[in-house]
């Protein structure tokens with residue numbers, strides 16, 4: 001029987017990502033990793049990671065924080081690498097050399113997923129490998145020092161697109177990787193946040209039980225890059241959900257369902273003001289920029305609500 | 320019982336793959352390799368092998384998937400040419416650094432720009448320092464034989480390194496030749512069961528692959544890695560000996576063709592060696608003491624053995640089917656020169672670049688070089704150290 005997703009039962013499970021890793025204090029990445037692995041606690045798993053903060057901090061010289069088999073190949077190829085592992089699993093199963101039920105999970109940064117690893121991710125998903133790809137999205141290339149990525153929010157200050165007098169942080173919109181993955185026609189795609197851990201873990205659990213390629217994008221605060229307090233990771237994750245900056249939803253077989261609908265949608269300014277990367281938006285004369293951001297978020301949220309309504313299965317027999 | 324057939328080089332190597340039946344193969348099309356994996360894919364589709372094919376979206380992913388599959392714990396192969404190999408470059412070093420026994424035929428083709436689909440050796444030469452073992456093959460028979468031996472060499476417990484099997488694009492990959500196939504059972508027994516080492520799929524004994532190692536230990540790790548290559552020639556020779564028993568065909572680290580009493584010599588890789596040997600035979604009939612050295616194990620390069628074979632000659636021309644731009648010599652020349660540089664007795668060396676982008680290497684080109692070597696042996700004078708031959712004026 002599957003382990004129920006409640007604190008009492010989960011607290012009895014082995015934590016398969018140990019303490020002693022060298023991620024920053026207050027980093028949300030290890031929290032996300034532990035939640036993902038705990039949700040998958042009923043299975044042996046093999047994990048692949050792309051180069052990035054999580055990877056460089058979790059396996060150094062002869063030390064490893066991974067209590068599961070883990071592979072890091074390069075920055076842009078975790079999906080291809082894991083597709084190789086999964087193919088070998090099927091090959092050896094076919095030959096009767098392995099009989100266990102093993103699950104395959106990639107855990108990669110936004111740079112390794114939205115940008116340089118995009119092709120590898122898209123290819124592996126299109127080929128239909130039985131794997132769950134988790135992107136821990138901290139909105140920049142953090143490992144190399146907070147450079148802009150395709151996931152960086154509009155107007156955020158990064159080291160390659162710093163908020164200057166002429167260019168006010170990142171001018172472009174974020175790439176919506178979750179929707180792009182949904183457009184691959186995958187059996188399961190979702191967005192999650194560590195603030196809503198039962199939702200996150202249920203999504204991982206659901207994905208693990210579905211065979212084929214799955215994608216979950218997880219909001220992952222980085223205090224170092226966001227210029228926020230070290231104890232704000234969960235607060236910021238919650239604000240991202242409640243402002244609808246990071247809606248929690250899933251797309252299962254083409255049906256979109258918003259899994260957590262904020263009772264009172266909070267203004268984006270609350271999310272922005274807790275982060276130094278948006279500090280420049282609070283200078284006099286920049287009010288328009290915050291309004292602009294609010295409009296973008298409202299538009300996306302409206303679109304998502306419509307998508308949910310459009311795709312929801314109608315009870316056709318009922319006139 | 321061997322079976323004699325008339326097939327292309329690609330077909331022969333695809334047949335070797337069928338006989339070996341790797342657990343996982345990744346494939347991406349590129350001329351002139353494409354036909355090899357197409358033929359193999361047909362074996363998969365028709366149920367003649369149980370191999371899992373990964374039809375990736377790029378060569379970068381092909382090799383990345385091979386790294387994952389090999390680390391998972393089974394037999395793995397892929398193949399490529401030219402731009403495909405160039406795109407894999409980053410992962411070549413990771414495959415060797417992680418000591419993963421992947422076998423990859425490289426069907427040699429020129430590099431862009433300008434784009435050209437025909438043979439030269441720029442692709443594999445660009446990867447010669449990537450830590451892969453390289454076996455070079457004169458003809459389809461050698462490509463077939465080297466492919467079979469490559470799995471044994473790669474998977475040897477004292478080595479565990481990836482291997483490239485190089486053969487000339489179109490000239491060998493697409494020309495039909497007479498080949499002796501070994502029986503399926505004989506090949507299967509020769510290659511044997513795959514022995515996994517620290518497989519990722521052993522979930523009870525979790526291993527981490529691909530750590531970060533900084534200034535404290537990286538230097539030591541690389542030094543230890545370099546030691547592995549010293550063990551390669553011995554294993555290559557042992558595997559060749561066993562292969563001779565099942566095939567009757569003898570393989571060494573390089574082919575020594577009429578070198579023992581030679582005064583002048585040619586060093587050349589792959590298919591052009593065949594043409595050159597014919598011309599050497601003609602000169603020998605006329606009493607000219609000329610011989611040829613054809614490297615087979617090009618990486619790791621058997622410096623000592625090669626130097627011993629060449630040091631007593633008077634003049635040697637190294638023919639490179641790739642240039643190293645920027646005023647330097649062709650890559651093969653550099654290795655031969657490095658092998659000989661510390662001997663007090665050594666031949667005069669010249670370097671000729673031939674056959675780029677599929678330009679034919681004709682018997683008259685070999686003759687031209689031999690004539691020049693005769694002069695150099697007589698006069699001790701070099702007119703040109705490095706030059707292109709076969710250039711249209």
Ligand SMILES: Cc1ncc(C[n+]2csc(CCOP(=O)(O)OP(=O)(O)O)c2C)c(N)n1
Pocket residue numbers: 050051052053054075076108109110111112113138140141142143144149
């Ligand atoms: C091919 C290649 N280009 C660049 C790098 C340098 N690099 C290493 S990690 C990294 C950023 C990782 O960003 P992300 O995937 O978002 O993970 P994060 O560090 O933010 O967790 C970069 C640019 C690299 N290792 N390989």
Ligand code: SF4
Pocket residue numbers: 022023024026027028029053054057138142143221222223224225
């Ligand atoms: S820089 Fe950010 S993502 Fe990287 S370890 Fe520190 S807090 Fe985590």
Ligand SMILES: [Mg+2]
Pocket residue numbers: 109110111137138139140141142
């Ligand atoms: Mg990032």
